[in-house]
Amino acid sequence: MYSITFEWIENEQLRSVKIHMDGKTKNPHAIRIGRDDQQCDLALPQSEKTVSRLHLEIFQPDVGSFYLRNLTKTNPPEKRNPAIVDGQLIMEQEVPVQVGTQVQVGKLTITLKAIQTTQAKPPVKPDPVYILKCNNLRTPHELPLEFTGSNCPYCGHLVLKPTYVHPIQ
Numbered sequence: 001m002y003s004i005t006f007e008w009i010e011n012e013q014l015r016s017v018k019i020h021m022d023g024k025t026k027n028p029h030a031i032r033i034g035r036d037d038q039q040c041d042l043a044l045p046q047s048e049k050t051v052s053r054l055h056l057e058i059f060q061p062d063v064g065s066f067y068l069r070n071l072t073k074t075n076p077p078e079k080r081n082p083a084i085v086d087g088q089l090i091m092e093q094e095v096p097v098q099v100g101t102q103v104q105v106g107k108l109t110i111t112l113k114a115i116q117t118t119q120a121k122p123p124v125k126p127d128p129v130y131i132l133k134c135n136n137l138r139t140p141h142e143l144p145l146e147f148t149g150s151n152c153p154y155c156g157h158l159v160l161k162p163t164y165v166h167p168i169q
């Protein structure tokens, strides 16, 4: 799992957004950028008319590598709204991006400030639960675990091994 932090200046304010590429983005394995918050994970303000509704996406073809492609579609296709990646006009091609890459969409310049690996936390295993009872079939006594292998202090019956009980998840 990865997260990418984007930074840009909007209305003379530095904005910073961290987006997790965790399969829950609008398009799994990609982070979409544009003006339409229905389609984009990084939704730029509606007032930025130079930015397309769905402008570009950053996707992950392999573990640890990120590429950018232009998603604007027009007819004719050469009239696409470009994305400019580190000064390179991106229309059809896919280009690698990394920390420090600057992406110009319309009049906004977005910097890939950080790419972080986010490790999924392993589920916390609950402690196993054991119940120890003496061997008295009629009235088994529940005993602390230290009585394992000894005799029941109440009835003298042998105390065997504790029984493992699945803890409630």
Ligand SMILES: [Zn+2]
Pocket (backbone or CB within 6 Å): 134, 135, 136, 139, 140, 141, 152, 153, 154, 155, 156, 157
């Ligand atoms: Zn007993």
